[in-house]
Amino acid sequence: xxxxxxxxxxxxxxxxxxxxxxxxxxxxxxxxxxxxxxxxxxxxxxxxxxxxxxxxxxxxxxxxxxxxxxxxxxxxxxxxxxxxxxxxxxxxxxxxxxxxxxxxxxxxxxxxxxxxxx
Numbered sequence: 330x331x332x333x334x335x336x337x338x339x340x341x342x343x344x345x346x347x348x349x350x351x352x353x354x355x356x357x358x359x360x361x362x363x364x365x366x367x368x369x370x371x372x373x374x375x376x377x378x379x380x381x382x383x384x385x386x387x388x389x390x391x392x393x394x395x396x397x398x399x400x401x402x403x404x405x406x407x408x409x410x411x412x413x414x415x416x417x418x419x420x421x422x423x424x425x426x427x428x429x430x431x432x433x434x435x436x437x438x439x440x441x442x443x444x445x446x447x
Contacts, residue, residue: 330415330417331417331420332414332415333395333415333420333421333430334430335411336434337409338409339404340441340442341407341408341442341445341446342407342408342445343403343406343407344381344401344402344403344408345379346408346445347408348379348383351385352383353374354371354372360444360445362436362444363436365388366432368390369388369432370389372385372387373385375396380401381401382400384396384398384399385397385399389429392416392421395429396414397413397433398412398413398414398415399412400412412433412437414429414433
């Protein structure tokens with residue numbers, strides 16, 4: 330697997346809240362945040378190791394073997410969330426890669442973050 334993207338940022342809630350959001354993004358009573366585009370599907374949770382590791386299957390049917398790995402780490406009273414997008418060969422072309430990176434960034438650093446402010 331080859332790393333296509335890697336980023337870390339802080340989120341305001343504690344790690345157990347972020348872990349739950351990633352491990353069960355469609356949980357009844359949970360914060361709605363996983364707003365998918367027409368070319369995307371709900372990820373399957375491949376690994377959920379509380380309190381700090383979640384692995385998703387691909388969001389994109391056109392790239393079924395991609396994975397998104399999350400490290401959910403404590404940072405003071407907040408969470409430092411690290412994601413790594415991994416993919417086997419063949420790698421996507423540049424426009425596709427930019428789209429995939431943008432979508433993960435929007436989902437995590439806009440949609441998920443905003444769900445905690447609601």
